[in-house]
Amino acid sequence: MTADTPIVRLADVRLDRGGRAVLRDISLDVPRGSITAVLGPSGSGKSTLLAALTGELAPAAGKVEVFGKPVPQAKKALLEMRKGVGVLLQGNGLLTDLTVAENVGLPLQAHTDLPKPVIRRLVEMKLHAVGLRAAADLFPRELSGGMARRVALARALALDPPLMIYDEPLTGLDPIASGVIMSLIKRLNDTLGLTSIIVTHHVHETMPVAGHAVVIANGGIVFSGTPAQLEASTDPLVKQFLNGEPDGPIAFDAVARSQAA
Numbered sequence: 001m002t003a004d005t006p007i008v009r010l011a012d013v014r015l016d017r018g019g020r021a022v023l024r025d026i027s028l029d030v031p032r033g034s035i036t037a038v039l040g041p042s043g044s045g046k047s048t049l050l051a052a053l054t055g056e057l058a059p060a061a062g063k064v065e066v067f068g069k070p071v072p073q074a075k076k077a078l079l080e081m082r083k084g085v086g087v088l089l090q091g092n093g094l095l096t097d098l099t100v101a102e103n104v105g106l107p108l109q110a111h112t113d114l115p116k117p118v119i120r121r122l123v124e125m126k127l128h129a130v131g132l133r134a135a136a137d138l139f140p141r142e143l144s145g146g147m148a149r150r151v152a153l154a155r156a157l158a159l160d161p162p163l164m165i166y167d168e169p170l171t172g173l174d175p176i177a178s179g180v181i182m183s184l185i186k187r188l189n190d191t192l193g194l195t196s197i198i199v200t201h202h203v204h205e206t207m208p209v210a211g212h213a214v215v216i217a218n219g220g221i222v223f224s225g226t227p228a229q230l231e232a233s234t235d236p237l238v239k240q241f242l243n244g245e246p247d248g249p250i251a252f253d254a255v256a257r258s259q260a261a
């Protein structure tokens with residue numbers, strides 16, 4: 001992989017779920033060091049796209065490459081690739097019986113042979129990176145929603161993955177905590193030299209930190225460009241999504257409505 005190789009590349013990808021195509025003709029390059037926002041209304045296929053990047057879902061057509069190589073199908077090779085991909089899941093996934101430090105240390109214990117004092121030191125560094133060093137001995141129930149998200153972020157960073165994927169990182173957070181998380185995502189990306197993909201429907205909170213935005217709707221990519229280009233777009237589909245309008249070319253609640261009618 002050269003410095004110019006995109007960290008993630010999708011070429012003419014089709015992704016199926018339950019025997020039907022959810023996304024078609026998806027082509028996308030994520031350059032090293034960038035922050036890319038993948039936006040789209042509920043049910044548009046954001047999680048499906050994520051599943052393709054982490055190798056949970058094999059493409060029905062086209063190529064999905066991470067770190068310059070096709071995402072492996074074989075279990076061992078896939079696990080190896082995943083060590084390089086930090087994923088912040090929607091639900092945080094913290095284990096309630098473990099302290100903050102123990103939660104953050106889990107990936108290091110599972111995937112390295114490092115001695116305990118080294119793991120402890122690395123955990124301290126990760127907690128410091130998210131501004132929570134003082135919370136090391138607390139249990140998840142003692143944390144606010146924003147703190148818990150930051151602990152989950154520290155854990156996702158534990159193995160120093162070059163690629164971070166954030167799945168709806170703002171769900172359930174108030175505006176202040178949301179602002180903290182977004183600036184943290186940006187700061188970590190820039191200071192640690194990461195590449196970040198943020199999958200979200202929170203357009204307005206995400207645009208200030210993103211360098212590139214992709215909107216998926218109606219089974220494909222309907223916009224790809226800078227946040228400024230997104231803001232200036234006159235495409236009715238993009239405008240409907242940005243303005244949160246129920247009526248327009250995006251049929252995002254078509255099923256619910258026809259059932260309700």
Ligand SMILES: Nc1ncnc2c1ncn2[C@@H]1O[C@H](COP(=O)(O)OP(=O)(O)OP(=O)(O)O)[C@@H](O)[C@H]1O
Nearest residue numbers: 017018022040041042043044045046047048049201
């Ligand atoms: N395992 C599955 N089997 C069948 N259909 C599925 C499966 N998973 C998702 N789908 C369908 O694929 C489409 C895209 O779903 P997906 O969860 O990727 O959307 P999303 O954009 O992540 O939505 P949200 O923002 O609500 O999480 C939906 O129509 C959904 O019903």
